[in-house]
Amino acid sequence: MGSLDFFYFFGSVYAYPSVLRIGPMAEKAGVQVRWRPINVRPLMRENNVALRDEAQKVRYMWRDIQRRAAWHGLPFVKPPIWPTEPDLLASHVAMVAATEGWVEAYSVESFRAWFLAGLPLGTPDSLAVILPRLGQEPERVLALAQDPAAAARLDAETDAARQVGAFGSPSFAVGGELFWGDDRLDEAVAWAAGTHPAQR
Numbered sequence: 001m002g003s004l005d006f007f008y009f010f011g012s013v014y015a016y017p018s019v020l021r022i023g024p025m026a027e028k029a030g031v032q033v034r035w036r037p038i039n040v041r042p043l044m045r046e047n048n049v050a051l052r053d054e055a056q057k058v059r060y061m062w063r064d065i066q067r068r069a070a071w072h073g074l075p076f077v078k079p080p081i082w083p084t085e086p087d088l089l090a091s092h093v094a095m096v097a098a099t100e101g102w103v104e105a106y107s108v109e110s111f112r113a114w115f116l117a118g119l120p121l122g123t124p125d126s127l128a129v130i131l132p133r134l135g136q137e138p139e140r141v142l143a144l145a146q147d148p149a150a151a152a153r154l155d156a157e158t159d160a161a162r163q164v165g166a167f168g169s170p171s172f173a174v175g176g177e178l179f180w181g182d183d184r185l186d187e188a189v190a191w192a193a194g195t196h197p198a199q200r
Helices: 015-029 040-046 055-071 089-100 103-116 124-133 138-145 148-163 182-193
Strands: 002-008 031-037 171-174 177-180
Touching: 002 015, 002 148, 002 182, 015 031, 015 055, 015 103, 015 182, 031 089, 031 103, 031 148, 031 182, 040 148, 089 103, 089 124, 089 138, 089 148, 103 124, 124 138, 171 182, 177 182
Parallel strands: 002 031
Antiparallel strands: 002 171, 171 177
16 A cells, blocks of 8 residues: 655635545545644745745635635535644644544544634634534643654644645655645556556
């Protein structure tokens, strides 16, 4: 079975369609996905990307996401709260989820809550809604998320993304081959499955 690393940030708009699509797509292709949440902010700074300051690009982004959601049959209500995830709390919870084996379900539920229910990411109130849906007790999980080990693991995952050359979210890595953006998800899965034309 081929495998790929899925690097994504909680609060990344273009990660939304990838988070919802990658599981079924990879399963159909016989590809294993390693869900690896990261903090994309330092990677963007290192590459001089300041999306928040580019008003025209932000306007395009929302329309583009709406089109991509329709193209892939994904729900889209309206542009969600953005920016979000101010203190990386959702990402630190993701490190707990990754350690305990429920990071995929947590990611899907979080992005659905963000895009479809209008909940901001990374707030205790939002997590008090999201975590019980996954059978997780918020007080326990939040205590673990506030442990320095969660922040250290997020830093390590971010550095792993940096080492393969990632500079944005979502990114997909198959060995040394890097794919950036939701519009490259299909190619990344094909590469992991060994069916990409460039591999012939």
